[in-house]
Amino acid sequence: MIKNNFIVAHSNNFRERVGQIKYIIIHCSIKSPLEILNQINDLGLSAHYIIGRDGTIIETLAPEKVAYHAGVSSWKASSDISLNEYSIGIELEAPTLGQYKDDYTDIQIDKLCELLEYLTLEYNIEKHNILGHSDIAPARKPDPGVCFPWQKLYDIGFGIGCTNTDELSDCRDEITLLETIGYDISNLSAARYSFCRHFFINEIKIYDDIQYLVDNPYPVDFKPNDFDGYMKKLRNVAKNLV
Numbered sequence: 108m109i110k111n112n113f114i115v116a117h118s119n120n121f122r123e124r125v126g127q128i129k130y131i132i133i134h135c136s137i138k139s140p141l142e143i144l145n146q147i148n149d150l151g152l153s154a155h156y157i158i159g160r161d162g163t164i165i166e167t168l169a170p171e172k173v174a175y176h177a178g179v180s181s182w183k184a185s186s187d188i189s190l191n192e193y194s195i196g197i198e199l200e201a202p203t204l205g206q207y208k209d210d211y212t213d214i215q216i217d218k219l220c221e222l223l224e225y226l227t228l229e230y231n232i233e234k235h236n237i238l239g240h241s242d243i244a245p246a247r248k249p250d251p252g253v254c255f256p257w258q259k260l261y262d263i264g265f266g267i268g269c270t271n272t273d274e275l276s277d278c279r280d281e282i283t284l285l286e287t288i289g290y291d292i293s294n295l296s297a298a299r300y301s302f303c304r305h306f307f308i309n310e311i312k313i314y315d316d317i318q319y320l321v322d323n324p325y326p327v328d329f330k331p332n333d334f335d336g337y338m339k340k341l342r343n344v345a346k347n348l349v
């Protein structure tokens with residue numbers, strides 16, 4: 108159904124896909140959809156879809172092609188240097204890089220959810236394998252930002268998340284929990300911060316200087332102030348994994 112609603116503007120930056128699509132990666136950019144398209148084209152990069160704040164969806168590559176959106180990335184100790192081969196990339200327009208609540212509009216998120224419904228069905232992608240760029244590249248990327256509505260997505264079945272119950276994993280080891288969820292823990296500060304950006308947002312600092320945020324996606328030597336609360340969240344998310 109949604110397929111007829113795409114504006115098609117194909118990118119030249121792609122290769123044929125050999126691997127199986129396993130993940131959907133959410134990105135954001137402060138630019139308008141057309142500017143995003145031009146910018147990533149110029150950089151030799153690409154995504155599969157761009158969704159504007161007005162809900163317009165642009166398909167820039169068919170999912171059968173590999174787009175260059177993830178860069179150096181990993182999840183669940185994946186062996187390749189990048190998840191590009193195994194993922195679909197979606198860019199969202201977000202003027203403060205997802206740092207403020209009204210960055211994402213309701214219509215934009217509704218359209219994203221329709222697209223996720225379509226893609227997960229069409230390409231047989233597990234619904235929990237919907238992740239943020241910051242999840243798979245914690246030391247490099249801050250998008251889609253602390254105000255991306257992960258909980259709203261989780262409540263309708265997409266992504267990984269927390270529940271309001273007190274059900275916790277029996278594991279109490281931070282590293283094991285982060286790894287179990289999927290994070291690359293080779294840089295522990297970055298992995299911690301990335302987890303907090305997704306699940307424990309009180310710990311995240313907001314920057315008006317977007318370039319500073321891009322250049323410094325996590326604080327060096329980061330440790331959550333509320334470490335007990337953070338551990339509880341970790342154990343809750345780990346418990347809820349499919």
Ligand SMILES: [Zn+2]
Nearest residue numbers: 134135240250
């Ligand atoms: Zn990104």
